Amino acid sequence: MRETTTVRRKVRLRPVRPAGWRWDLLLLAGLVALTLALARGLLYDLDLAVSAWAFAHDPAPLYWTARVFNLLGQGGWLLMPVAGALALAVAWRRRSVRPLLLVGTAFLLTTLTIGPLKVWTDRAAPSASVKPPFLPPDEAVRIFHELPVGAYSMSYPSGHVANAIVWYGVIAGLATALAAGRLPVGAYRLIRFAPPVILLVTTTYLNFHWLTDGLAALLLGVLLDRLLHRVPWDDLPLPRRLGDWSGPAGWPTPPATS
Helix, strand or coil: CCCCCCCCCCCCCCCCCCCCHHHHHHHHHHHHHHHHHHHCCCCHHHHHHHHHHHHHCCCHHHHHHHHHHHHHHCHHHHHHHHHHHHHHHHHHHHCECHHHHHHHHHHHHHHHHHHHHHHHHCECCHHHHCCCCCCCHHHHCCCCCCCCCCCCCECCCCHHHHHHHHHHHHHHHHHHHHCCCCCCHHHHHHHHHHHHHHHHHHHHHCCCCCHHHHHHHHHHHHHHHHHHHHCCCCCCCCCHHHHHHECCCCCCCCCCCC
């Protein structure tokens, strides 16, 4: 009788587009350069000008439309619950815990990067000039600024925008897996790219964030998204005790990545 052996596939990182780690380094360098520029007082005039324009052009219909679209960035009661529900659906359909690993990793990655950066940079929101603590705009715009006790000081980078890039990427991937790769390319791209753009515009227009808060979030979010998309989720070794639940989740190659 011939003895059979189980051959484990070699774990290789998944491709992302555009390919190459140089793009990741450029994103990181861009985030560092933007933060340093703000620390030196540069780009404040741009932030103040955009904020002043938004304050001066906020008719009620446009304002409330922006408020509604801004709900796309709510992580606690929209993004994570939707991603979690999709992960459970894929896990049940494929009898695999791997979709849950994706969601858990996305949660840890965003929690350990976006939040600490907000605390460290200590920047007020534009609205701090029109509501408590009523800071002068040229003080509210400053980064690494010692703010009054109780003042909101976690504006940089925008959590709405960065989380949207990561979580809508996760949602698009899970929806594609649930559809067994039959999700239309147009639908994938709409889920993937529309919400971050909408949130960059609405958070800036509503003066929830400075323009550079959103730009920093774009750089950070795309960087985190590329890291998540590189992980070969179906090939990661899992404990044998998971049995039938350690199989592949059937991740298709997405029609587009960051």
